[in-house]
Amino acid sequence: MASNTTLNDLKCYICGEIYTNPVVISQCGHSFDRQCIIRYNYCPIRDCNIPLSEYSLLENDNIKELIHDYKQSIGNIYEIFLLDTSTSMWYSDSFTGLFGTGRFYLAIQFLNEIFQRRWNSTTYQISLITFDKHPEEHFSFQTIRQHHSEILEKLTPTGSPTCLFDAIKFSLEKFEKLNQILNRSTTRSIYILTDGGDNFSSTGNEKHYIKFIKEYSKKLNILGNIILVGDKNIFHTKNLCENINYQFHHFNSDNILEFVRSFLLSSNLY
Incomplete structure (x- = not known):
């Protein structure tokens, strides 16, 4: 795990748990677990409120790699x-x-x-x-x-x-x-x-x-x-x-x- 990355960086904003299927909203760059964010019509980050669709959710390979590194480290x-x-x-x-x-x-x-x-x-x-x-x-x-x-x-x-x-x-x-x-x-x-x-x-x-x-x-x-x-x-x-x-x-x-x-x-x- 990168030295400037903390365990909190690997946790979903919505559920507070470590990501299992991280996605990023293409318009604003905020990341969530897919099973959490699909329940929302807008980005839940305060003052963001970007409208969401299935097409705006992209796999977050960067977070997946960080989680893989974390697993290896423990x-x-x-x-x-x-x-x-x-x-x-x-x-x-x-x-x-x-x-x-x-x-x-x-x-x-x-x-x-x-x-x-x-x-x-x-x-x-x-x-x-x-x-x-x-x-x-x-x-x-x-x-x-x-x-x-x-x-x-x-x-x-x-x-x-x-x-x-x-x-x-x-x-x-x-x-x-x-x-x-x-x-x-x-x-x-x-x-x-x-x-x-x-x-x-x-x-x-x-x-x-x-x-x-x-x-x-x-x-x-x-x-x-x-x-x-x-x-x-x-x-x-x-x-x-x-x-x-x-x-x-x-x-x-x-x-x-x-x-x-x-x-x-x-x-x-x-």
């Missing part, structure tokens, strides 16, 4: 996806839990969408870990290929009640080993897909685990995220995120596609 992005496979994930959010799409299959749909977008990208090195009473690793920091999606299709929510913090500890230990070969600026993220129905830890020492996970994650420079699937346990999960300094996210059957788009925009570049 190197690989390491992501661990933790998937709750406890029996409670089988149920939907309906009154009986028997009608509609189960929470587990919403989580699988989400992961399939993410895997498709990460497909063959050597930038993203991804691990998949399922957890109920114990964590189980299915693959470790690999470039997503066809067989990874096949692994997803074989998973089922038939496990015991979850020990969420044991699974997080397992993931952090993986990152600690990885840190021996990574520099501190490398992006490391944990994404936990769960319905929030955990029993915390096999040891049962909740207060100790909150302190441990919070400090361990900070030490390793981890971007921690809990993605609540469905509408159960929202208050509990939000409180948990606050306690361990993880980001809270939430989707259900009504907004999953919108959430996927939002997730991809926010996680595409950090």
